Amino acid sequence: MKDLRIVFxxxxxxxxxxxxxxxxxxxxxxxxxxxxxxxxxxGRKLNQSAVKKYALEQNLPIxxxxxxxxxxxxxxxxxxxxxxxxxxxxxxLPKLVWAMPKLGTFNLxxxxxxxxxxxxxxxxxxxxxxxxxxxxxxxxxxxxDTGEIILQTETEIKEDEIVxxxxxxxxHLGADLVLKTVDLIAEGNxxxxxxxELEEKPAHKLFPDNCKINWSKSLSDIYNHIRGLNPxxxxxxxIINEEQEINAKIYGVTKxxxxxxxxxxxxxxxxxxxxxxxxxxxxxxxxxKLSGKKKMDAVSLLNGFQFHENAFMx
Numbered sequence: 207m208k209d210l211r212i213v214f215x216x217x218x219x220x221x222x223x224x225x226x227x228x229x230x231x232x233x234x235x236x237x238x239x240x241x242x243x244x245x246x247x248x249g250r251k252l253n254q255s256a257v258k259k260y261a262l263e264q265n266l267p268i269x270x271x272x273x274x275x276x277x278x279x280x281x282x283x284x285x286x287x288x289x290x291x292x293x294x295x296x297x298x299l300p301k302l303v304w305a306m307p308k309l310g311t312f313n314l315x316x317x318x319x320x321x322x323x324x325x326x327x328x329x330x331x332x333x334x335x336x337x338x339x340x341x342x343x344x345x346x347x348x349x350x351d352t353g354e355i356i357l358q359t360e361t362e363i364k365e366d367e368i369v370x371x372x373x374x375x376x377x378h379l380g381a382d383l384v385l386k387t388v389d390l391i392a393e394g395n396x397x398x399x400x401x402x403e404l405e406e407k408p409a410h411k412l413f414p415d416n417c418k419i420n421w422s423k424s425l426s427d428i429y430n431h432i433r434g435l436n437p438x439x440x441x442x443x444x445i446i447n448e449e450q451e452i453n454a455k456i457y458g459v460t461k462x463x464x465x466x467x468x469x470x471x472x473x474x475x476x477x478x479x480x481x482x483x484x485x486x487x488x489x490x491x492x493x494x495k496l497s498g499k500k501k502m503d504a505v506s507l508l509n510g511f512q513f514h515e516n517a518f519m520x
Contacts, residue, residue, distance in 0.1 A: 210392050211236040213288040213307070217255045220377050221294040224314060225257060227381040228292075229264055233388065236286040237267040239296070275300050290391060292384060293346065304346040309391050311346045314384055316376045317409065318342060318358055320401040323351035324409035328373050332434030334407065335426065337363055339372070341380040343387040345398060354398035356387050368436040412439055419443045421471035421519055425461055425486040432459050432489075440495070445473070447517045454519075457501065458493035473517040480504040482519050 212233055214225050217240050229235060238261040246253040254262075261268050267286070271279040280302060291304065291311035304311040317327035319342040324330075331339040340360040347353040359379050363372060390396040410416065412435070419428060419441050432441040440455040468474065468483035475481075481488040495501040496511075 209234055210309075210388070211287055211289045212388070213237050213239065213283070213286055213291045214257075214294075215239040215291065215296040215299075216257045216294040217241045218295050219256045220316070220373065220380075221296070222256045222260045223377045224292075224294045224381045224384050225260060227385060228388070229266075231385060235264075235266050236288050237269060237283075239269045239271070239283070241296075242270045242272055274303055290388065292388070294380070294384075298350060299346060301348060312343050312356060312387060312391070313346055313351070313353070314380045315342045315344065315351055316373075316380065318360060319344060319351060319355060320404050321407045322409040323406075325411040327409040328376060329369050329412060329434050330407070330409040332363060332367065332369055332372060333431050334434075335430045339363055339376070341376050341383050343383055344401075352401060354400055356390065356396055356398055357383055359383050366433070368433045370437045414442070417441055419456065419519070421482065421484055423485065425463065425484050425489060428484055428489055429459060429461050432456050443519045445496075445517065446520055448514045453497040455495040455501075456491055456493075457495070458491075458503075460490040460492060461487065462490055463487040469518070471518040471520060473513055473519060475508060475513050477508065478505050480508060480513075 210233065212228065213236050214228065216225065225235070225238070238257060240255045240257040240261070243252040243254050245251065258268060258270070269279060269282055273279070283303065283306065288307045290309040291307050293299070293311060293313040299311070315327065317331060318340040322330055338360055340358055342358045343356040344353040345356065361375060361379060417435055417439055419431060421428065435441040436457050440457060442453060442455045445452045445454050462481065464487045466483055466488070470484050472483040473480070474483060474488065479490060481490045491504050493501060493503055494507055
């Protein structure tokens with residue numbers, strides 16, 4: 207069973223944990239496919255993906271195709287003679303690739319499919335106030351995240367859980383689920399179910415526009431939006447402080463339900479507290495990063511930054 211030849215495709219840290227679990231459980235990794243190195247930072251030094259760094263440490267064969275339909279890449283992939291391919295946080299594959307191995311190609315997705323198909327399922331589950339999520343393995347087909355489900359594992363989303371914490375929890379659940387899935391496929395005991403037709407809950411890619419805080423929303427909606435983007439890519443706002451306009455990323459927050467007569471977005475401060483008036487109460491900001499500055503707690507900010515009495519967030 208462990209002699210099964212596996213090709214693994216993935217890019218970020220989330221994928222590394224799954225690959226590492228396969229390696230440490232003595233599965234045969236015939237090769238690894240990951241993103242091309244990209245220039246990053248001021249020096250534009252080429253940056254390797256997290257999966258590539260791990261694969262190099264383990265002396266695993268690596269391919270980094272720009273074009274997944276390239277004849278040279280397809281020939282190299284065929285030469286690895288994979289029985290099975292596993293995809294974790296990579297990109298959409300052409301049929302030429304996913305149909306190649308005799309036992310198929312399966313993907314690990316960080317949601318309870320068919321909910322939250324798309325690029326950012328962990329973020330959107332929290333942003334939308336879900337109380338549960340999970341991980342799903344499914345066989346790839348010609349659309350995005352629509353193939354037949356092999357296995358799922360469900361987990362609770364706590365009321366104050368941030369996306370960084372949920373990411374790590376799902377990463378470890380996913381690593382276990384992938385091993386169970388490989389075992390079922392290897393033993394020939396896999397059964398799949400067609401994804402049910404449910405109302406779409408998309409997991410759109412995150413851009414600055416959909417990360418900006420809308421201060422006219424409810425206290426709970428804003429709270430969920432911020433924790434669903436903490437620590438990455440982070441919810442942001444613009445502070446209007448007299449004639450200053452400063453962009454700021456908001457991280458740790460607390461809810462305070464209380465009636466008030468302030469306009470939504472109005473900044474209210476004391477010596478030790480920074481809060482914003484919203485519908486249903488106040489959002490207390492515990493951790494913030496002003497543009498060009500380091501992330502800091504609110505008390506440290508209030509010690510060195512003067513908010514005008516008419517300051518607000520927009």
